[in-house]
Structure formats: structure tokens, C-alpha cells
Amino acid sequence: MSTPRRLAWAMHAFPRRFRAQRSAEIEATFHEADLAGDRNAYGPKALIDVVLAGWGERTRTRPPIGRYLKYRLVGGRLEPRWHAWMFDDLDGWFPLRRAAWTGIPILVIVAAAWRASGGLMPLPPPVFWLVWAIAMGLGARLDRRRTLTRHGYDPRTRTWVPPPIVVRWVPIPRRIRRAVPMLVGIAAALLVVTPFAAITLLLPGRSVRSVTIGSFSFERIVDHTVGVGWGAVAVGSVGLFVGIAKHRWIAARTLAPAAVVDPTAFVVVPAGPLAWIVPASVLVVGIVTSLLPLAPLVVPAAFLAAGCASPGLLVLARTARELERAGSGEVGLSTASHTAQPRRVPR
């Protein structure tokens, strides 16, 4: 490797924004030192010094661990002093970083469900992780836009827009509502659950047995792989709850006391009651169906069916967003997605 290339490689230790501003200058300084007769200008010691300084700069300019975890795990907002770091974070390997952070909770859930089933639940096959990686890649693009918007930037130009005037419970005209990617959250949760449901359905070890209670008799599917059906329910419920609780939490955090009632620029509307109806319904339906005679079959089948709809939900949310961005048409398509999540509405 030539010396300039070694230097360029070492300079990757610095944050992206730092390199954009200073790489030419640093290269020139190295070159001048070399021209001045410094035989170790490009030596290992100098390059290690660059790497160490780069790591130091990264450490200095990254948010504290608490804010970092909040930002990474639940979409918390960062203060303006960390926005430069955030821009760097959203570029480059962002999809991989995001996938890694999302993968950890999934691994925990899978491990917990596997343990709860006494080792009977099959572990996700490699294809599951492939599907998951693709879903993460697609989700990263949406998440990048949402992160910028949440911090007050235009996602396309990355320019800062004036802070919103926050008003509580102000009804907004339907035509100017913006699509909210809650559907995306649900779809992502279902994408996680679906492979488990499919595996559960396809498992051997089921038999139909006639059950008689008093004068009432019915056929019941007996699941010999105890815990597998419940594993799907648990994973599905946790996935949905985590996703929706996250949206709800952000919505609550975005709100502020209504000090100014002058909706001239933006309105942030809190999550409506539907935010609770959706997860509550999922839970109730899950419990009820699990008590049904055909529960071991019905529950995973329901999740499988819902999971099949998740790509459709993604497309629906995307289409709604595009429609609204173009400023055309009523936003009927996105109405269903206005259940949770703060909405910033230009007026």
C-alpha cells in the first residue's frame, strides 16, 4: 500500500464530517513534513498517532451513553450539539449499525422463547436472518428519514426547519395529515413473527383427538410440542408491544404543554386512542384464540396470515407518503396509519 493510501486508511479513524473538512489539509501537512526531510513523516508512529487521534475525536464528539442508547433503541431525540454526530451516524454503515442494534433484542426474544419452550421450539433457520437483513435494509431508509424529521430537519436537504408550535389535541384537516409509519412498525414486527408461525404450523407432532365435556363433544388438535404455539404468541405480542410502545413513547415525549395556540407553522398531535386499541386488541385476540379448541393451529395461522399482509402494509404506508409529498389527492390511504406517532403538519 502506498503511503498516501496508508494515510487515507488511517484517517478513517476520524469521524466522517472531520474527514470531509480536513482530509486535504492533513494530507498537505504530511506532505510538507515529508518534503522538509522528516524521514518518518509517513512512518508507522505517525499513522498510529492519526488513528489514536481519530478515535479520541470520535469519543469526544459522540453523545453520552444514556442519550446514545435512547437514540438508538427507542428513537429518542438528541440535543443540537450532537446533531453533527447524528448526520454521520445516518450515513455510511447506518443500515448495518441499525440492524445490529435491532438484532440484539430479537436474539434475546428468540432465546427467551426457545428456553421457555424447553428447547422444543426450533431456532430460526438461516433464511430467517436473510429475510430479517433485507427488512432491516429497507427499514433503514425509512428510519433515516424519520430520524431527520424528528430532529427538525428536512430529510431531503438536511436543512433545519423552524421548531414547531406545539398544540395539544388540535384536530387537523384530513387532507394535510402526513402518513405515519406506524404500519411500518407493525409490519416489521410481523415480519419477525411470521417465520416462527410458519415453522410452528409445519411442525410434526400434532394429532386430532376427540374431547368430551359433559354432553358436549368436539375435535381438538393436540400439540405435542408444548410451548411452541405459545412461543409464537409471546414473540408476536412482545414484538407488537415493543414497536407500538416505542411509537407511543416518542409521541408522548414530543409533546409539550400548550403554551402557544397559534397554529401557523406546525402542529404536533398526540397519539389518539387507537394507539391503545391496536395492541390491546392483539392481546385480547391472542388470549382468546389461544383458549379455543383449535388454538395451536389458529394462533400461528393468524400470525402467518397477518405476516403475509405485512409487505402490503409497507407498500400502503409508502404510497400514502408519496401521495402526500406530491400534495395530491385525499389521504384516504394513510388514514389507517394515523393511530400512533406524533404528526408534524405544515399548515
Next chain:
Amino acid sequence: MAPGLKSLGDVDTSIMAVLADGDLHGYAILAEVRELSDGRVRLGTGTMYGSLERLQDGGAVLAVAEDVVDGRTRRYYRLTDSGRAALVAELERRQQLVNAARNRLAGAT
């Protein structure tokens, strides 16, 4: 102390000291620091730019001009008023430390 600076280390102090009597570009800062210390201190380029970035963020140093010499980019840095005040305070602190140490040495002998 400049508003955004918590403390000044040796590298920061050296850089600010050589900027005290005029604007300098990156390589000139390295050379001046070496000269200031009679060749004992050889700042690494990475270390210097890391420190410059920190000083700039803290408002102690300002990039004032940029030019291209023989195809190489040079950026000139200047010590700000708050940076100058921070340097003076730091030198006084060090001087007090030196005086205290000397007094103790004198007392011991």
C-alpha cells in the same frame, strides 16, 4: 478559560502558545512547537489536528484563511481573545505550580 473548554493539556497549551504571536498553518504549528521546546516535543499530525478541532469547538482558536500552495491546502489558525485569556490563565496556573514546587524543594534542602 474559553467557554467550551474544560481544561487545557500540554498539547493544547503548546499550540495556543505558538499561535499567540500570529496566524499559522498546520505544518508551521508543528515546526514552531518543536522549536519552542528546543526539539524535545514533536507533535504528531493527528494529535495536533485533534487538538485544533477541540480548541476550535471551544472557541479558543479560529480558522481565518485558506490557501493552496503548490497544490497543497493550507488553513491558517488564529488565537481568539477568549483563547488568549485561557492561555494566560493556564500559564499562571502552571507558574503557581512551579513556584510551589520550587518552594518545597528549597525548604527540603
